[in-house]
Amino acid sequence: MIDNPLMNKKYLLIDLDGTLIDTADITLKPMKDGQVNTNLSRIQVFEGAANFLAEAEGLGFECVILSDSHPKYVNPIVRNFFGSTPALSLADKPNTLKALNFLQELGIEPLKSICYVLGDSWLDVELGRGLRVPTILTEFYEAQTLEIRDGIGDYIKNIKSGPTYFAKNYSEILEILRNPLQKLLCLEAGLRGINSCIARKPHPDIREEGKWSVHRTLARQAPGECDQYNATDKYFEFNRADRSEQLLHAVRDSVIAYVDRILSNQAYSWEVFTYVPDKGTTQPPNKMGELFNLISKQIRQTTPHLACLNIFEWSDEVISSTRKQPTAAERRKFVGSNLNLQPEVDVRGKSVIILDDQYTTGATADALTEQLQARGAQNVLFVALFHLVSPVNSSKLCPRCLANGLTKQLQIKIKRSDGSKFYSCVPPQYRGDGCGYTENIG
Numbered sequence: 001m002i003d004n005p006l007m008n009k010k011y012l013l014i015d016l017d018g019t020l021i022d023t024a025d026i027t028l029k030p031m032k033d034g035q036v037n038t039n040l041s042r043i044q045v046f047e048g049a050a051n052f053l054a055e056a057e058g059l060g061f062e063c064v065i066l067s068d069s070h071p072k073y074v075n076p077i078v079r080n081f082f083g084s085t086p087a088l089s090l091a092d093k094p095n096t097l098k099a100l101n102f103l104q105e106l107g108i109e110p111l112k113s114i115c116y117v118l119g120d121s122w123l124d125v126e127l128g129r130g131l132r133v134p135t136i137l138t139e140f141y142e143a144q145t146l147e148i149r150d151g152i153g154d155y156i157k158n159i160k161s162g163p164t165y166f167a168k169n170y171s172e173i174l175e176i177l178r179n180p181l182q183k184l185l186c187l188e189a190g191l192r193g194i195n196s197c198i199a200r201k202p203h204p205d206i207r208e209e210g211k212w213s214v215h216r217t218l219a220r221q222a223p224g225e226c227d228q229y230n231a232t233d234k235y236f237e238f239n240r241a242d243r244s245e246q247l248l249h250a251v252r253d254s255v256i257a258y259v260d261r262i263l264s265n266q267a268y269s270w271e272v273f274t275y276v277p278d279k280g281t282t283q284p285p286n287k288m289g290e291l292f293n294l295i296s297k298q299i300r301q302t303t304p305h306l307a308c309l310n311i312f313e314w315s316d317e318v319i320s321s322t323r324k325q326p327t328a329a330e331r332r333k334f335v336g337s338n339l340n341l342q343p344e345v346d347v348r349g350k351s352v353i354i355l356d357d358q359y360t361t362g363a364t365a366d367a368l369t370e371q372l373q374a375r376g377a378q379n380v381l382f383v384a385l386f387h388l389v390s391p392v393n394s395s396k397l398c399p400r401c402l403a404n405g406l407t408k409q410l411q412i413k414i415k416r417s418d419g420s421k422f423y424s425c426v427p428p429q430y431r432g433d434g435c436g437y438t439e440n441i442g
């Protein structure tokens with residue numbers, strides 16, 4: 001094997017506002033935009049930020065700051081608080097072009113080194129995905145309102161952007177940098193033969209009338225560009241008739257590891273474990289049922305008090321599918337009127353874990369939780385294997401559109417039939433605005 005000296009290089013590309021400095025205050029906006037001079041006495045550095053940079057450097061990382069704010073704001077702040085750390089202003093996230101040029105000037109090749117993007121918004125995550133490196137989404141403070149920073153405080157949007165990791169403080173980030181594989185999501189780690197019980201919260205937990213409704217996902221299904229840990233190809237394999245036993249077993253083991261962790265928490269008790277069944281017409285048939293049977297076979301041995309049951313059934317007349325309903329409201333209505341809690345099932349006072357394959361808007365989770373709680377169920381935990389996150393374009397442009405004077409970015413797609421990857425200038429029939437040009441990859 002040829003030793004690649006670049007692979008020993010480690011880089012941390014860090015957002016400034018909200019990640020190193022506490023600047024959610026809307027009155028700082030004219031400074032960020034360079035309309036007024038930056039008053040350093042108004043800039044609050046997060047406690048431990050400088051120490052965090054020093055510790056990351058101690059782990060061998062070179063830090064680089066990438067900020068969308070104006071150089072009149074970024075440069076004095078970095079010089080004053082973070083010494084000689086290189087910094088790019090007006091980075092134009094989530095577009096990768098300026099960041100790539102800046103990194104090239106610094107002699108940094110993200111794909112040939114160990115590189116992470118760290119930040120507190122979907123802009124940072126989508127930038128990192130565009131660079132195809134792992135991302136760490138931070139949440140150091142709660143935004144005061146959803147509007148205060150152009151939706152940046154929107155938890156769901158940030159999570160939906162598909163970060164590899166999520167961290168609540170600097171020491172969690174350092175843990176990720178030390179043990180990147182062990183800190184992957186449960187199923188993403190499991191597919192690499194590594195144990196993790198980490199799940200993602202695609203929606204804030206809800207507590208109404210003393211009952212919890214909780215959603216969790218175990219891997220990312222990422223349309224377009226992403227880091228190497230995403231499980232998109234496995235999602236497609238899982239849905240094929242010729243899926244491998246190896247995949248099925250890896251999924252089984254990951255779900256069991258996660259459910260075991262949930263059951264080991266003595267603060268909550270769970271009485272029923274169930275799943276979202278496939279419709280009779282689904283191809284391949286019984287894809288979730290087969291997985292559920294494998295999982296419950298083991299859970300029945302270790303946890304006999306947990307009833308593993310199929311309690312939902314599709315109505316006979318159902319012809320369409322949840323995936324074909326365009327909005328969350330329509331999905332919820334579709335599931336609510338076609339997938340029903342069987343009439344003889346008694347869930348009064350019981351807490352229920354539901355397993356599903358894909359999480360998109362949470363509509364299925366909401367509709368089933370509503371049915372369960374209407375029939376007297378206590379807490380509901382909805383666990384989905386794959387979380388469909390936002391699409392991210394590649395920096396590659398469509399040659400056919402370019403020849404017609406149009407600039408359209410291609411998206412990486414995966415063929416359902418064989419899992420192969422291709423670039424697509426996504427046409428309207430797939431909810432894009434491109435010309436339909438495709439090009440095989442690899």
Ligand SMILES: [Zn+2]
Pocket residue numbers: 398399400401402408425434435436437
């Ligand atoms: Zn095109």
